[in-house]
Amino acid sequence: MTGSHRAATTTRRGTGGAARDRRSGRTRIRIVLAAAVSLLVLVTAGAGWAYLRLNGNIDTFGADGISDHRPAAASDGQNVLVIGSDARTAGNSELGGGDKNDIGRSDTAFLLHVYADHRHAVAVSIPRDTLLTIPPCKLPDGSWTETRHQAMFNEAYTVGSTAEGNPACTQNTVEKLTGLRVDHTVVVDFKGFSALTEVVGGVEVCVPQDIYQKDLNPGRATRGKRLFTQGVQTVSGPKALDYVRIRHGIGDGSDIGRIQRQQAFVGSLIKKVKSDGLTPTKLLPLADAATTSMTVDPGLGSADKLVSFAMSLKDIDLNDTRFVTVPWRYEGARVAIVEPDAGALWAALKADRTLDGQDAGGGSDADGKGTDASKDTDASKDTDASKSADEEAPAEDISATVRNGTRVTGLAARAAAVLEASGVTVTGTATASSQDHRTTVIEYGPGREAEARTLARLLGTGELRSTTGGGLDVVLGQSYADQAPGTSSGADSATASPAPSEVPAEVAEGARTADEDLCAALSYG
Numbered sequence: 015m016t017g018s019h020r021a022a023t024t025t026r027r028g029t030g031g032a033a034r035d036r037r038s039g040r041t042r043i044r045i046v047l048a049a050a051v052s053l054l055v056l057v058t059a060g061a062g063w064a065y066l067r068l069n070g071n072i073d074t075f076g077a078d079g080i081s082d083h084r085p086a087a088a089s090d091g092q093n094v095l096v097i098g099s100d101a102r103t104a105g106n107s108e109l110g111g112g113d114k115n116d117i118g119r120s121d122t123a124f125l126l127h128v129y130a131d132h133r134h135a136v137a138v139s140i141p142r143d144t145l146l147t148i149p150p151c152k153l154p155d156g157s158w159t160e161t162r163h164q165a166m167f168n169e170a171y172t173v174g175s176t177a178e179g180n181p182a183c184t185q186n187t188v189e190k191l192t193g194l195r196v197d198h199t200v201v202v203d204f205k206g207f208s209a210l211t212e213v214v215g216g217v218e219v220c221v222p223q224d225i226y227q228k229d230l231n232p233g234r235a236t237r238g239k240r241l242f243t244q245g246v247q248t249v250s251g252p253k254a255l256d257y258v259r260i261r262h263g264i265g266d267g268s269d270i271g272r273i274q275r276q277q278a279f280v281g282s283l284i285k286k287v288k289s290d291g292l293t294p295t296k297l298l299p300l301a302d303a304a305t306t307s308m309t310v311d312p313g314l315g316s317a318d319k320l321v322s323f324a325m326s327l328k329d330i331d332l333n334d335t336r337f338v339t340v341p342w343r344y345e346g347a348r349v350a351i352v353e354p355d356a357g358a359l360w361a362a363l364k365a366d367r368t369l370d371g372q373d374a375g376g377g378s379d380a381d382g383k384g385t386d387a388s389k390d391t392d393a394s395k396d397t398d399a400s401k402s403a404d405e406e407a408p409a410e411d412i413s414a415t416v417r418n419g420t421r422v423t424g425l426a427a428r429a430a431a432v433l434e435a436s437g438v439t440v441t442g443t444a445t446a447s448s449q450d451h452r453t454t455v456i457e458y459g460p461g462r463e464a465e466a467r468t469l470a471r472l473l474g475t476g477e478l479r480s481t482t483g484g485g486l487d488v489v490l491g492q493s494y495a496d497q498a499p500g501t502s503s504g505a506d507s508a509t510a511s512p513a514p515s516e517v518p519a520e521v522a523e524g525a526r527t528a529d530e531d532l533c534a535a536l537s538y539g
Contacts (some may be wrong), residue, residue: 026272032436055091068298068317071305075201077312079152079182085195085497086122086474090130090375091366094323095188095199096137097171098207099179118179120171121259122276124337125188125196127363129374136369136525137280138359139273140188141349142168144342149190151183156357166348181309191351192360193474193497199311205306207258208251210283213303216250217417219257219275220533222264229263230256249271254279264536270339270349274526275536277337281528285332297321332529336369341521354516357428358435362517365409365436365472369522406471407464409437414469414486417444419451422495429473429490435516437473443503451491459484 100121124139144167150158151173159173170187171179185199211217227238241256249257259278261272290296301320314320341355362368366375416433418426433440456476458466463478463483465486470476475493501528526535 023128025142057123068301068305070161071302071308072315072317072320073308073309074312074315075178075181075199077182079186081149081178081186081189082310083149083496085189085193086470086476087195087197088130088364088366088471088474090132092128092197092242092323093194093363094126094128095181095185095196096126097184097199097201098450099171099201099203115176117172118356119178120168120179120184122273123167123184125145125192125194127194128330129325129368130366131374132326132401133331134334134336134368134372134374135327135330136338136363137277139271139277139337140167140191140361141273141339141342141495142166143269143347144340144349144351145345146187146351148173148183148187151180151186172386178309181311185311189497192363194360194364195474198314200314201309202304203307204255206304208255209303209306210300211254211273213299214250214283216248217279217286218246218248218532219254219279219282220246220536222533222536225260225263225274230260233261245494255280270342273339277526278530278532278536279341279527281335281337282336282532283333284528288328288332297324333527334368335528337526337528338369338521338524339517355521358517359521361432361435364432364474364491367436367517369517369525371516405464406468407462409433409468411473412465412468412486413439413441413443414465414488415444416440416488417446417490419446419449419454419489419491420495421449425490425495429494433469433472438469438472446489451489454494455479455489456487457481457483457485457487459486462486 042381096123100119120142122139122142124137126135126137128135145164146167148159148162148165148170150161151170152158153174162169167187170182170184173183179201181199181201185196188194189196221242221244223244224240225242226240228234228236230241231238241253258276259272260275261269264275274330287296287300295342298321301317301324305317307318310320314323338359341352341359342349343352344350362371366373368374414433416426416430426445430440430443454473454476456466456469457479459481462484463480466476466478469486469488470478473488473494474497475491476488
């Protein structure tokens with residue numbers, strides 16, 4: 015074989031080897047891609063399985079029990095009613111709930127207001143013994159009850175005497191009380207609460223003194239064994255449940271005192287969850303534990319909706335998550351709501367103002383502080399012709415008159431106070447030419463639709479109607495009277511009084527933050 019032939023042969027062999035190398039490389043790439051795709055499929059299938067499992071866990075209550083007479087929805091903020099039930103089936107009797115033949119009862123409840131900027135939130139606790147009005151609620155046979163006055167708040171949950179309770183009735187009652195639309199309702203029973211605290215690895219709490227079995231169950235003849243030792247400690251499962259249920263043996267033994275400890279516990283739980291990381295990976299195990307014993311409204315009746323709602327809270331700092339109790343006083347052995355303080359609180363939440371008066375509407379900047387539109391040169395160049403149909407005007411730039419189109423005494427003054435608390439200038443209040451208006455109408459002149467839209471949001475109701483005049487006029491109808499806190503019609507209307515323009519200092523100063531000292535203000539009395 016000649017040298018040239020050998021060289022040619024060598025060249026051909028080298029080319030063939032390179033081709034084989036290329037084929038081998040492509041094969042390896044295909045194997046890697048196939049493995050990656052397979053892994054992706056497995057991960058996706060796993061996530062899908064998790065979501066299917068969560069969906070299977072979730073129970074919903076019927077929307078047909080929710081009242082047709084409701085406050086208007088907020089633009090961007092949300093109100094979520096959280097109910098703790100102490101009498102449900104599926105193992106709750108072993109944890110201290112009622113037996114399987116008992117009716118559902120609400121042990122605790124709070125309304126969580128998530129501000130439109132999604133950087134602030136406040137939870138308002140409503141004591142279970144609070145005397146208030148329970149509006150008509152649906153019974154299992156399809157009929158509706160009559161309005162009940164001076165009833166205890168937790169009686170709303172028992173309407174119908176079913177083992178599941180009646181969360182729709184409690185939601186109706188809270189909407190009647192506050193004038194705020196409840197966007198979602200969540201009911202968690204003892205079993206779900208216990209499981210949730212175990213999944214997060216326990217929650218840190220502070221116990222002001224040694225606690226014994228008799229403190230949890232006053233009917234015991236003896237003190238029993240010690241359940242908690244004074245000081246800071248981590249609790250989970252049944253022991254966590256015991257902590258939030260203890261009423262006697264601490265402070266004055268009241269439900270109000272227990273609420274303060276429950277607020278401290280929820281704040282500590284939020285702190286623990288956020289420290290672990292608020293991600294879908296972390297949330298799925300939590301959701302799995304919670305949903306096994308959770309009942310929600312149809313709007314939260316799927317795993318993706320629950321996780322999406324939880325993720326929407328991730329930017330709220332612990333210091334901007336606050337807890338308060340509705341302004342209250344004792345009335346015998348029961349609790350009465352203090353007006354006009356409570357009305358001022360609801361008005362502030364409706365206007366998306368924090369307890370310290372800060373504007374936390376959707377137009378807030380990244381720090382949660384209101385932006386100055388006058389400094390935005392682009393915004394100042396906008397004309398009425400370029401504004402979108404849903405744009406609003408700053409409340410501080412609005413001047414309007416308010417007229418009462420109902421027979422509810424003091425309604426115009428109350429609405430004026432709500433508007434003024436948000437910065438609107440009310441140029442006058444009066445009685446409308448007729449008092450049979452069913453709906454609230456906001457009449458606006460040319461170029462003032464954005465201002466009218468703002469008024470409708472602040473009042474929670476209002477049909478916009480353009481006129482040829484240049485003014486801005488609010489004519490209040492029964493739609494506002496039905497939702498306004500502290501108002502009533504007929505013989506009780508004379509007792510209605512105007513709401514104050516700001517949250518009383520004692521309410522704001524009594525608020526607790528989620529990063530508060532665990533051992534501070536744990537009991538009233």
